[in-house]
Amino acid sequence: MEILISNSSQKPIYTQIADQIRKHILTGRLKDGDTMPSIRALAKELHVSVITTKTAYQELEREGLLEAVKGKGFYVSAKQGEALKEQKNVQIKKGLQEIIEESKALGISLEELIDLVKRMYS
């Protein structure tokens, strides 16, 4: 599992860590029931403070993506991940709908729009 941190980013480091773990869960690289590294081990590996990794895990726990088992550590709870993915899908569809309508209004063709998306995606 990769976690890459940028010190020059405006995003706080704990958000960067949480974002990347979330991505790993949503893309299935972390699976339901997987054991997460301990807060302290992760802090040591990433060379960040313990509170930073703790805050990241707590954020994911609030979202239901991680589950804390007392005395044992954190586990991936991917069921919640599926629900979140579903939710995000709905959001994306809604956003796309708006873009499509606006494109139609401006006379942008489907090909042109796909082309634009392709260029921006990569």
Place this chain on the structure above:
Amino acid sequence: MDKILELENVTKEYKNFKLDNISFSLEKGYIMGLVGPNGSGKTTTIKLIMNLLSKNSGEIKVFGLDNSLDEKAIKERIGFVYDDNIYPLGLKLSKIALLIAPFYKTWNQELFNQYMKKFQLDPQSSLEKLSKGMKTKFAIVMALSHKPDLIIMDEPTSGLDPIFRRELLEMLQEIIEDGNCSVLFSSHITSDLEKIADYITFMDKGRVVLSDTYVNIVENYRLVKASEEIIKKERNKFLSYRCNSFGGEGLCKNWHSLQNEYPDKIVLEKPTIEDIMYYISKREEVEC
């Protein structure tokens, strides 16, 4: 939460300096950085904790025990690195270890040898032949070799090259990984603290100005850049600020309201510890 170190309303008065009502605490398993300009009271605070100075009033508890009544029991469990060399200069390093070891029940000679090797220190060389950085390395070895539960260091990284500084920080992280050991260290090299400190305590003119988690501090404050007009108008929202002919910048706590009011007119940046230290020491009469 287990408090490993607690200072409550500690005051120490000198003729021309007063450590004024210092309070902060550190939990088991975490790292705290003590920062502040020269003469802000960092070393005095550390010396009071170590009972090398006696306080005028207040309470200092280490491992839940009074720091002067239970001094002996406490010091067994503290690894201390002074900002100056304290060991006899003419002796060999191995000899110094031999002299100091009996003072600690938990002294671990094997650990000592390991650290000496790791830090590339020769036990047979005499202390006076070592450079300043090497002396500091040796002091760190001595502090760690009795497996302390609390490590206190006064400016440990100031004489060290960047490579060893990084190694030291990694080592501290390894040591606290099991959650049983805490670290308090003062430093001017604030980038070291940014990497690993869980808590930061800012001192200025003998007072604790701010003591919080690093995460909270960086979230709560922003460096705001704006025109002089905006800064002067909103001056009470700034801890302190400075202006030049092209605008100005300052440190701001309630930055959300400024962001809402002048969305396109100001630039917000995450402050570094150094930024916060600078603007705190420049402030006149603003509370945090």
